[in-house]
Amino acid sequence: MTTSTAPYADLTGPTLARRIMTAPTAGPLAALVLACAFFSLATDQFLSGGNFSLIIQQVMVVGTLAIGQTLIILTAGIDLSCGAVMAFGSIMIAKMAAEGTVPPLVAIALGLAVCAGFGLVNGLLVKLIPLPPFIVTLGMLNVAFALTHIYSKEQTVADLPSQLTFLGNTFPLGGTDVTYGSLVALALFAVFAHLLSSTSWGRHVYALGNSSEAARLNGVRIGRLTIGLYALAGVVYGIAALLLVSRTGVGDPQAGQTDNLDSITAVVLGGTSLFGGRGSVLGSLIGALIVGVFRNGLQLMGVASIYQTLITGVLVILAVTVDQISRKRTR
Template sequence: MTDATATTAGYDAAEEFLDRQSPIQRLQGILHAYPWLSPAVVLVIALIIFSSITSLFAQPGNLGTITQQTAVTATLALGQTLIILTAGIDLSCGAVMVFSSMVMAKLAFDQGVAGLPALFLGILVGGIAGLINGLLVTRVNLPPFIVTLGTLGIFTSLTLLYATGRTVRNRELADELKWLGKPVLLPGGFTITYGVLVMIALYLVFAYVLRYTAWGTHVYAVGDDPDAARLAGIQVNRVLLSVYATAGVIFGIAGWVLIGRVNAASPNSGIDANLDSITAVVIGGTSLFGGRGRVFGTLIGALIVGVVDNGLSVAGLDEAYKRLAIGTLIIVAVTADQWIRRARA
């Protein structure tokens, strides 16, 4: 058999296999290739439902508010995505974010540090916190769930001790720390903030990094199969350490976005941030088992969380319905992920 004949036979076999696939199997394959597709459909459905329930929801001012509220969760969820792509999880992300924001604010207000150095030191604290998590995971070989559950309590306590129960309010904040809260008016009366622009910029950067750089390829490889990645010559522990440290820096930036959003630095901010970030990642199509997902899906997941929260509030429904809706979405998303993963097998 010539090479040309063998190639033709191979194409015929592939076409025959595809022809034998049922519509469900084809859908399964599409969702596996594009994990952001199903959350995008959910987002569109949610927008249609809430717009039909009340006309207030679709007003440009309210949609701008949703976007601004989503900026904090989405920034936090970006760092969470990097970790979950490696089959890990970070329960301390919200605590790191709040701790970083308090460090920024109190360095500037209490210690007299200039706004810009205080900002960078706060982000550095986030990176160090992530590095600590990474060292415990890679050097001590502790499970990420246990490590970050412990550091959740540690960073929460450090925040309370460092803040001494005091909130640094708007007039006490350095201008550099409040900058992300400045409004940006778009056509049609749609208002966002600089914090939203910073969040979008971060997503664009990491979408490129994960798709087109060797580091991004290694992150997916480690999450998919760490043993195979190690055999392929990838320094698995080094990749994991870099992921946790990078995520910590992103959590520090999320602290800056948080200050801009609430115009204050409070030790009681971001109470539900840990859960919301994980929810956004899972609903966005990133697999909890690692190795599959896109940051674009996480952004859609964060928007879904923001839309459901705001839509229920505007409709005058009880807060319990938000928890019911989000909890249901999480279970559906994880079930769908299990079903989609079968396409690979």
């Protein structure tokens, strides 16, 4: 009995440890833990429930954008328009509801539909013409940005109905105030993590990112899948728009101007490859938290915001460098 079970015990231990160490999220998670440890030693204010709640509130919008961005980057694409699309969705929802043009819930539904429309147009241009995702979404960024300022007339929309700001409300949890919007963002991560890891649709997404031709030969309808992914990403950007409105309590035409880059930063730091086919939305969540922790910790230490941007840029370059090296080693 002893000799028959020992080999299995020997094999299981190293295999489990190896899987944990080589998991795509292992590196980003280790970086997040080290960052938290550093800032907890550097400032007494960092290690508190209230501060962690603040970090989550600060990253929930960019984190939600990162979900849609992850879907696109997994296919070896990129979406530069996500922040501008979110801004247009938020100003549209806020203005229609504030002016009483339609009921608040209808305004939310229309905002989601319009954001999905932006994504659908991106997908059609990328797949049917076809055009490079970088060019298409760069152009759409400018379109959405211009429409935001035209529709808002450069004015911030205030006095929003309670239905639009509800997700910004908080409830006590373990002595810490948590927003309902944070729960929505975490639920979205859980849903998309399941879809990508445990469904045939998710396997098709990864197959498309690894090799579109191989995916096509295996029966994946790559055209429909690509277009659907961009449209679905647009819906996610619409949800981010609602979270933005609920958190700030206004419709701001200036919002989202750097969130496209922040979402890409979160995705890359989370271990998703810019070359497609590898990564996860849970990694993107960790990446968003890394950015949030660094900015929060540096702010508590009194470091100027320009240096926060500098450090974030360095982190992105390091993450892409690691990804490139790992790809060369696996060839």
